[in-house]
Amino acid sequence: MTTVVKTETARPVTPLGILVEQLETIVKMAETTEIPSELADAIKQAYQLGAGIDPYIEENTTQESTALAALAEKTSQEPWSLRFSNSETVRQLEQEMLSGHIEGQTLKMFVYMTGAKRILEIGMFTGYSALAMAEALPEDGRMVACEVDQYVSDFARACFDKSPDGSKISVEVAPAIETMKKLVDAGESFDLVFIDADKGGYIEYFKMLLDTNLLAANGFICVDNTLLQGQPYLPPEKRTPNGEAIAQFNSFVAKDPRVEQVLLPLRDGVTIIRRK
Incomplete structure (x- = not known):
């Protein structure tokens, strides 16, 4: 008998996505409640403004390559919750961890803009962001992707x-910090580093990049999930451990005199950092 596995439905994981759902x-609720028509109209307009942003951005951004589209489709079809239901991995895996079209195209554009030839990715998952950036690398470009699973x-x-x-x-394949230490010992250096791994390790990864030559003198660091569902700017009691870790990371970077940075409200938050 053939077993049919139902594709998991993606849940909103960005501040905007959660806001639109709310x-x-x-x-x-307004449609079934007696409220002034002006208030009902205002609520509907607020929803339309929020709900229309992501689809409009998708429509007006260069479409992903065939290989990236296939990777995204394969990731969405994978039954992650069933495959890892017995804690077979050190972290919970889900399709929402995929960087996706808009962020992938943004990272790809960063590679073109910076002229990066050597990229380090800390945390790969199924490889969407890695492949997006690799597509922008020159033929002699190289990427090292750290993945623990x-x-x-x-x-x-x-x-790939x-x-x-x-x-x-x-x-x-190893804990990222171990791979990073090996790269330091080998004298490796990277023009662009993308961090998208365990949130509790973000500060340690950042410190190693700045305390060594792993980040090239004119290199850039891009960090994902720095708005983490809005948790870093919500009251502390509303934060998960990951939300608290991101809040601490953002504060740590903001206070570090060696760098300057900008936090972009792209998807779940992307911070771009450069060494001064």
Whole structure:
């Protein structure tokens, strides 16, 4: 008998996505509640403004490559909650961890803008952001991607092998900090570093990049999830451990005199950092 696995439905994980979901609930409540028509109209307009942003951005951004689209589709079809239901991995895996079209295209544009030839990715998941950046690397460019889980590493490698740019990516399966220490010992240096791993490790990763030559003198660091569902700017009692870790990381970076940075409200928050 053939077992049919139902595709998991993506949940909102960005501040905007969560806000739109809440506004949608409020709109439905307003439709069944006696409230002034002006208030009902204002609520509906607020929902329309929020709900229209992401689709409009998608429509007006260069479409992803065939290889990236296939990788995203394969990730969405994978039954992550079933596959890792017995704590087989050190972290919970879900399709929402994928960087996605807009962030992927943004990272790709950063590679073009900076002229980066050597990229380090700390935290890969199924490889969408890695492949997006690799597509912008020159033929002699190189990327090292750190991934702690062997299964998702193999998953990503299978997708990379179907892309003409996948050969630019080498995957190191180990805790990221161990791989970073090996790269330091080998005298490696990178023009662009993308951090998207365990949130509790962000400060340690940042410090190692700044305390060594792992980040090139004119290099940039991009950090994902720095708005983490809005938790860093919500009251502390509303934060999860990851939300608290991001709040501490953002504060740590803001106080570090060695760098300057900008936090962009892109998807779940992306911070761009440069060494002064």
